[in-house]
Amino acid sequence: DTAVSQTPKYLVTQMGNDKSIKCEQNLGHDTMYWYKQDSKKFLKIMFSYNNKELIINETVPNRFSPKSPDKAHLNLHINSLELGDSAVYFCASSQLKGTDLYEQYFGPGTRLTVT
């Protein structure tokens, strides 16, 4: 059973397009995250939702909009894609309870390439 899954695994698109990445977790966690890993493998948090409520919103262009329809799903929609958006996007989840919060389970990543 896959704990945190993401679709698609690879996404190649042209500048200016709009695309979405989906994430689902079956761990029963109440908190989910989106991270961006750049070409130098630097990992930076973008957003976090707890029970469908946005709790972390880092300095990210407003072309990026997360949506959490329920606590098991967190999607990322990106408008007007730019070359600099090319990266690997990771979804993660954890339980917002004491130190469990920090034990984050990551999905396999979505490699986005913008041409």
Place this chain on the structure above:
Amino acid sequence: AQSVTQPDIHITVSEGASLELRCNYSYGATPYLFWYVQSPGQGLQLLLKYFSGDTLVQGIKGFEAEFKRSQSSFNLRKPSVHWSDAAEYFCAVGPDYKLSFGAGTTVTVRA
């Protein structure tokens, strides 16, 4: 603000040899510290964690790490490396549940 430095970008080690990966953190109070591993094409997997107590922590896959407050370090060790340990290793620091990750260390294992 918290931050993490991993001084070694790339380490090559022979199979069966010992491995040590360095991690230095910056945080004003007692940090929460983590090591994650990322195998090629995979997501990150938690290897071990430190919250408090015993400064030597054991993790999965035979890894251990030692918290040294005086040196602001949390180095990862494995006594005997297997070829499957070739991966990217990330150190991370909390609290403030926005974990801050280091830039990673790539480990290559040669036969």
